[in-house]
Amino acid sequence: MRTSDEELMMKCRNGDMSAFELIVMRYKDLITNFIYRSIGDYHRAEDLAQETFLRVFRGANRYEPKCQFKNWLYLIATNLCRNEIRDRKRRNTTYLDDLVPDSEEVSYFELMQDVSQLPDEVYEKKEQQIIIQQTINRLPENQRLALLLVSYQNLRYDEIAEVLECSVSAVKSLIHRARQNMKTLLIEIGIGESSHAKV
Amino acid sequence: MLKCENVQPQLSAYVDREMPLWTIQLIQWHLKRCPSCARETMRLRQTNKILHQLDPVKTSDNFLPDLMRRAAAITVIEKERVSAVRRILRRLESSFAWMLYSFRTRGRPYAVVTSLAVLATVVSITLYQPRLTLLSNDTVTLAQAPTDKQALLVEFEIVSINQFPKPHLSSNRRTSPLTPVDPHQAR
Numbered sequence A: 001m002r003t004s005d006e007e008l009m010m011k012c013r014n015g016d017m018s019a020f021e022l023i024v025m026r027y028k029d030l031i032t033n034f035i036y037r038s039i040g041d042y043h044r045a046e047d048l049a050q051e052t053f054l055r056v057f058r059g060a061n062r063y064e065p066k067c068q069f070k071n072w073l074y075l076i077a078t079n080l081c082r083n084e085i086r087d088r089k090r091r092n093t094t095y096l097d098d099l100v101p102d103s104e105e106v107s108y109f110e111l112m113q114d115v116s117q118l119p120d121e122v123y124e125k126k127e128q129q130i131i132i133q134q135t136i137n138r139l140p141e142n143q144r145l146a147l148l149l150v151s152y153q154n155l156r157y158d159e160i161a162e163v164l165e166c167s168v169s170a171v172k173s174l175i176h177r178a179r180q181n182m183k184t185l186l187i188e189i190g191i192g193e194s195s196h197a198k199v
Numbered sequence B: 001m002l003k004c005e006n007v008q009p010q011l012s013a014y015v016d017r018e019m020p021l022w023t024i025q026l027i028q029w030h031l032k033r034c035p036s037c038a039r040e041t042m043r044l045r046q047t048n049k050i051l052h053q054l055d056p057v058k059t060s061d062n063f064l065p066d067l068m069r070r071a072a073a074i075t076v077i078e079k080e081r082v083s084a085v086r087r088i089l090r091r092l093e094s095s096f097a098w099m100l101y102s103f104r105t106r107g108r109p110y111a112v113v114t115s116l117a118v119l120a121t122v123v124s125i126t127l128y129q130p131r132l133t134l135l136s137n138d139t140v141t142l143a144q145a146p147t148d149k150q151a152l153l154v155e156f157e158i159v160s161i162n163q164f165p166k167p168h169l170s171s172n173r174r175t176s177p178l179t180p181v182d183p184h185q186a187r
């Protein structure tokens, strides 16, 4: 039988490192993906994912099993993402070079030259992925986080409400607005169907 | 009959199936009759599809060993800092939280058995009479231990003597070298 996250956290409270390791194994990819899609920088996303788990580890003795572990974990990650998004806005930097994880310090143009050697479909796919990520980056902070939590992390609306610390109806409207904005932005850049297209 | 302006804000939740079944059916019924809402639903679904074109990333190979090393370093620092007493308190606190969690997950019989065990422990502790001589010895050793809290207490006592000198001392304040100077008079 699979040990629940909450039980593992209770072991973690008593300093059980193997319980902590299991928790990390369960969530490391999910959390890294979530942070990566929120900030659009893979290397920074790994750093912040590590920071998320270290905060979990440090805060283990404050963890109460009455709240679902997963939501608590996403709450920590979300707060780190918010800080990063705000920092970036202040510094006004966009890290296009880090959009693809296996590239070290390559600019967008180098990246596109690099993938231009690939077969057409692969090239198009890479290009499309970069454009989609850039479109996500253009969404307002809360809309972006809510959309990512529902689309990639498969969280329910009530779970997202707990993570974003707002009401379920607020989550509902955030996600709706995020999808509508996403739809408009994608049509603007030529991905997706225009409003005059046939059903 | 549902109106478009009522249906449209619900469509994203409809796509995510985040509503009661009867609402889903009502909206389905509307979508069959309303091409504009149906088109909007299709566009929302398509946006979702596009979002799912993004490939998931994986953490690098040294992510886990790196993290575990950093966590272990935290444990060492914590162990040095946290005294034995606090460690015991923390363990008690976590077992209490664990008990509450078990009650919720395992149900009533488990709660009854555990409560009885706790009750038995409490009763036996209450019936146990500590020897007073031993206790007083302990107090002496405790008072000698320079913990932060006690240092604070001592400081507090000095301050209170400073600010509220006893009436019988105030008459020979200037002559007694033991009496501290009144800060208000000094200024």
Ligand SMILES: [Zn+2]
Pocket (backbone or CB within 6 Å): B003, B004, B007, B030, B034, B036, B037, B038
């Ligand atoms: Zn309609």
